[in-house]
Amino acid sequence: MTVEITSYEELRELLGTPSARAANKERRALHARDRQWLAASPFCLVATAGADGTCDVSPKGDPPGFTLVLDDTTIAVPERPGNRRADGYRNILANPHVGLLYLLPGRTDTLRINGRARLVRDAEFFDDMVVKGHRPILAIVVEIEEIFYHCAKAFLRSELWRPETWQPDALPARPALSKEVENPDMSLAELERYYGPEYGKKIYG
Numbered sequence: 001m002t003v004e005i006t007s008y009e010e011l012r013e014l015l016g017t018p019s020a021r022a023a024n025k026e027r028r029a030l031h032a033r034d035r036q037w038l039a040a041s042p043f044c045l046v047a048t049a050g051a052d053g054t055c056d057v058s059p060k061g062d063p064p065g066f067t068l069v070l071d072d073t074t075i076a077v078p079e080r081p082g083n084r085r086a087d088g089y090r091n092i093l094a095n096p097h098v099g100l101l102y103l104l105p106g107r108t109d110t111l112r113i114n115g116r117a118r119l120v121r122d123a124e125f126f127d128d129m130v131v132k133g134h135r136p137i138l139a140i141v142v143e144i145e146e147i148f149y150h151c152a153k154a155f156l157r158s159e160l161w162r163p164e165t166w167q168p169d170a171l172p173a174r175p176a177l178s179k180e181v182e183n184p185d186m187s188l189a190e191l192e193r194y195y196g197p198e199y200g201k202k203i204y205g
Contacts, residue, residue: 026148029072034147037111038075039065040104046077046140047099048091056087067102068129073144075113076120078129078136080204092117098142106161108152115145134204
């Protein structure tokens with residue numbers, strides 16, 4: 001039998017009350033250490049939701065420091081060439097609320113930023129986000145409403161950064177997975193060429 005939680009009161013009864021330290025740790029402006037974290041982070045996850053509640057989480061990655069700090073309450077995340085689905089961008093146009101989770105490889109804590117986003121197609125600061133000669137064609141500008149560090153427990157439980165626990169061969173390689181799930185009409189040889197050595201050379205163009 002499934003027992004569903006249907007109220008905040010039920011949830012609190014089950015989980016208990018957070019400590020004052022956990023409940024009050026969010027801030028509204030960047031600390032100097034937050035700036036250092038963003039300067040060192042090469043990867044973040046951007047969560048969005050459409051007007052109808054449908055959700056998306058998109059990975060964003062670049063050399064460390066790819067997220068540009070514009071001021072104490074504003075950051076910018078550059079767009080890089082992808083699959084052009086624009087799921088998260090479509091959501092932002094309908095609902096500006098976003099959540100970002102910044103990782104540092106090897107670190108078990110994370111930096112969380114929640115705020116309101118807008119899409120910018122050009123600005124002077126785009127010149128500061130050029131990578132390998134490629135200037136972004138748009139950026140997500142986020143006005144920070146909440147920022148705080150998240151605890152390490154999920155990373156410790158998952159042993160995410162322990163190479164001896166990694167199982168990259170638990171599933172077929174990307175070309176075989178693509179043929180089976182996404183592109184059954186393409187040959188495996190075609191997909192192996194697409195995801196081969198040349199794939200990494202096209203990530204900025």
